[in-house]
Amino acid sequence: MEITIQETVFFILAAVIVGCSILAVTTRRILRAATYLLFVLFATAGIYFQLNYSFLGAVQLTVYAGGITVLYVFSILLTSTDNRHIEKIKRSKVFAGLIAALAGAAICIFITVTHSFGSYHLTGGELPVDAIGKALMGTGKYQYLLPFELISVLLLACIVGGILIARKR
Secondary structure (H helix, E strand, O other): OOOOHHHHHHHHHHHHHHHHHHHHHHOOOHHHHHHHHHHHHHHHHHHHHHOOOHHHHHHHHHHHHHHHHHHHHHHHHHHOOOHHHOOOOOHHHHHHHHHHHHHHHHHHHHHHHHOOOOOOOOOOOOOOHHHHHHHHHOOOOOOOHHHHHHHHHHHHHHHHHHHHHHHHO
8 A cells, every 4th residue: 555645744734733732722821722723723724725625725824824813812912810820620620521532532433434435526626716705795595794794793892802801900
């Protein structure tokens, strides 16, 4: 069995995603967690580019790796408090989290082993960007202008709330 360059790149990106995901949830420093999240989002964009989903990869880089990570770092720095009041996690919670993680891994492995994944190929190639734009910014059925605007208002409210919390100190 011969491993191609694409498979090698995929395995490297998958290892980066798994490793940085574990580091993001196990680190005690929140800025490091945001940095590890950034690496996960970059590697996810790399997988999108490898699948020839260039528009989705570009959106992943600009919106998530760029915008959302900057928003996280901004929120962390704006609302960070004194680190002397950090409580240790109880052993029972660590044990429950470990059992939940093992159960989730067992379910994922079971589904992966029992499901027969067929090879799915798109016949038309990548969807044109203008069709995606019309679907995102349209007001008709199955178009997403209202959810897009609601999310932007929610993000604005979060930023204003963070500023108000920081000003009270």
